[in-house]
Amino acid sequence: MKIMNRKTATPNLSAYNRELIAALAIVTLQAVAAIFFLIDSVDEIILQISDGMDFAVIAECVIAIALLAGVVLGARHTRKLMAEARRRESALAVARGALAEMLDLRFAEWQLSAGECDVALFAIKGCSVAEIAQLRNTAAGTVRSQLSQIYAKAGVTSQSMLISIFIEELI
Numbered sequence: 001m002k003i004m005n006r007k008t009a010t011p012n013l014s015a016y017n018r019e020l021i022a023a024l025a026i027v028t029l030q031a032v033a034a035i036f037f038l039i040d041s042v043d044e045i046i047l048q049i050s051d052g053m054d055f056a057v058i059a060e061c062v063i064a065i066a067l068l069a070g071v072v073l074g075a076r077h078t079r080k081l082m083a084e085a086r087r088r089e090s091a092l093a094v095a096r097g098a099l100a101e102m103l104d105l106r107f108a109e110w111q112l113s114a115g116e117c118d119v120a121l122f123a124i125k126g127c128s129v130a131e132i133a134q135l136r137n138t139a140a141g142t143v144r145s146q147l148s149q150i151y152a153k154a155g156v157t158s159q160s161m162l163i164s165i166f167i168e169e170l171i
Contacts, residue, residue, distance in 0.1 A: 019082075038064040041060040045061060110150070119132055119150060123147060123159050
């Protein structure tokens with residue numbers, strides 16, 4: 001019995017694409033502005049070469065170059081951040097898949113029924129007896145009985161011990 005939908009283990013590519021497009025748009029706008037100011041500064045320097053250099057024009061040119069350098073560094077940093085986000089999302093997808101496989105194996109090993117698998121999964125997620133009963137549309141007594149059977153099959157005595165089995169295996 002498969003516990004988790006494998007589609008949840010894949011990264012949300014549309015959200016990633018929106019973030020990437022937004023970052024690229026900002027960097028592009030900054031680059032266009034930096035190039036505009038740099039061209040304007042160089043143009044003013046060329047016009048003032050015969051009249052003598054003005055400190056304000058030189059300062060504008062230096063500031064424009066610094067702005068352009070900031071854009072380049074910002075673009076490189078953004079690229080690194082996006083690559084790191086992709087790596088983390090990929091690692092998270094692997095962990096999700098590993099947890100799902102571990103749950104499947106343990107539940108099969110303990111020979112849990114389909115109903116017990118559902119209750120065990122909700123218990124591992126931290127749901128209370130009342131929450132599980134509401135989610136499964138059953139009586140709280142039924143959930144308590146199923147939890148007792150699950151604990152006996154797993155060799156534990158509480159919900160926290162059940163959760164700790166999986167945390168320990170993941171660590």
